[in-house]
Amino acid sequence: MKQLEIELRNGENLILEVTPLFLEYAEDYEGGIKKLQEDMKVLEEDSKGIRVMNHLLYAIVASNHKEELSYGEAVRLVKIEDIARIVGFINEELPEVSEVASKQNRIKHRR
Numbered sequence: 001m002k003q004l005e006i007e008l009r010n011g012e013n014l015i016l017e018v019t020p021l022f023l024e025y026a027e028d029y030e031g032g033i034k035k036l037q038e039d040m041k042v043l044e045e046d047s048k049g050i051r052v053m054n055h056l057l058y059a060i061v062a063s064n065h066k067e068e069l070s071y072g073e074a075v076r077l078v079k080i081e082d083i084a085r086i087v088g089f090i091n092e093e094l095p096e097v098s099e100v101a102s103k104q105n106r107i108k109h110r111r
Contacts (some may be wrong), residue, residue, distance in 0.1 A: 004089040008077040016064050016086065018093035025059035026094075037080075040091065053083065056090055 004016045029036040029052075039052045054075050071078070073085040078086065 002089070002093055004015040004085065006082045006086065009079055009080065009100070010077060012090065014064055016060050018090060019063060022059050025063050026091070028059075029055050037094065040087075053087060056087055057083065060086060060090060061101065 001017055001019075005011050005013055005015060023033060026033050026036055028040075031039075034050065036055065040056070042049070054071075057078050058069075058071045058074045059078060062069045062071075064076075065074070
């Protein structure tokens, strides 16, 4: 599994991975993971772009941070210059929806 290390605004280094816990956070998106992936394709063309991007940032940061974070806290921790790298990393690592649906051994609750 690939990793991406970023420095948060508070100076903390965070290693990001697309994990089953990330997928649980991503499922909170209105319409679930499948809708999130569809909306990611039009990220730059649509007004939904900011909402999609913020949800991705929330899901990846909250699922990899040692402390529980709210949506707003997670999004505010990310430096603007890291957003494109993070979204690109998620795009590369996000499994196909059919792959996700077939997995039975998923984490049942968040931290």
